[in-house]
Amino acid sequence: MANTKELSVEEKLRALYDLQLIDTRIDEIRNVRGELPLEVEDLEDEVAGLTTRSEKLKQDLDGIDEQIKSKKAAIEDHQAAIKKYTKQQDSVRNNREFNSLTKEVEFQELEIQLAEKQIKELKASMEHKKEVISNSKEKLEAKSSHLKHKKSELSDIMSETEKEETFLAQKSAEFEALIEERLLAAYKRIRSSVRNGLAVVSIERGASAGSFFTIPPQTQVEIAGRKKIITDEHSGRILVDSSLAEEEREKMQQLFAQI
Template sequence: MATAAKKKTLSSEEKLRALYSLQLIDSRIDKIRTVRGELPLEVEDLEDDIAGLETRYKKMQDEAEELNDEVSSKKNAITDSKALIKKYKEQQDNVRNNREFESLSKELEYQDLEIKLAEKRIKEFKAKMDGKKQILDETKSELDGRKKDLETKRKELDEIVGETQKEEEALLKKSEEARAKIDDRLVTAYERIRTGSKNGLAVVPIDREASAGSYIKIPPQRQLDVAARQKIIVDEHSGRILVDAELAIEENEKMEAMLAKILK
């Protein structure tokens, strides 16, 4: 059993019509995507920015929470030290000798130093928390701004996609159908020329004795050969496949009729 059905053998004119029809379809798809422009990439970039900002914001929130826990821990340490100071002072009132008194005095001095150190650390933590809060506020503001931008861009993109999605899907299907009818060798040549062209044109009609978009005139005999539709002719200057103006008009009319039917 054959892996794929054989393509119908086309005459030179049928090949030219199929190629130009494919060009019209692909050019229409290009136009739709040009209208859509950079919006999909802009939406993607904004989504990446927002994800990065949210990660950064969460990390700073965690760091601020850790600082807050450190402050609470130091405050508890101060409370404990004050309780010990009260206890040691009461014990000093009931000592039996100087050695006990001096030992308790050292403990009192140590707890006093612990309180001062804890208070210093609390100030340092609070200063860091103030800095974190400022950065958090700035990040939150930036994040909110990016989210608003994303909402606007998504709405804009959705509107454009909504207006063109049906047409684009139909055209993509027609493009695949058109390719399936054309010899693989011709499709490959078409794609190569199209890829190398700035405006994606691989098949063009003769316009004012030159290939469309070119100012270099095509010799009269060459024009007659193109009009005869007996073979595939490539413009030696632009490298594009040539079709005559009459064929182009006819295929354009077919394209417009097809689109009108699809979008009805």
């Protein structure tokens, strides 16, 4: 819902700091999850890959088995041909026919030897693939177990934080709606460029929170006056005075306590 009236600078600063406190709390919740969602996603990809590979290897085994059956059937055909040609040799009329049949028998014997050699190679390939399948199965079981554990871990964290994160995301959107587009864009730009996501910080002991650079006294007076938006010349962060920050922290603590 868009803001219907122009906010004063102080109201803008309060809204910005409130938004920062809410977004920081959301960051903390997401940090609890850490790399878990990515770990789960990576494990799911690994399990899917291993499953596909195992299925492919099993299909290869079926294919090899069919080839072996085909070779064995061919051997039987060659053996039957040898019997036929050998029997025909008993009734030949001349040496030329006998020699021709002898060559046919020799050819069939060579075909049998070739088929037997191919069967041996196919069986060796089959044993190798069975070993790979066994190793893949062990790896798949281990990864699946690990995935189940990580999913359970993530589910537990999500169930604990989902309600709070949803509530805070809604509040974040509400406070964003209070802030003019240009200022909100600056807030988001600063927030994305700093490691800890702090785009709005208070003055603590003469320096911006988390910084060792002292803010000049005159600038501190201007910040406390809450008449204009002032940024830290070193970090680019938007600065608020400590009193305002403390007041808004107390207000936000009450809001968070509602969850």
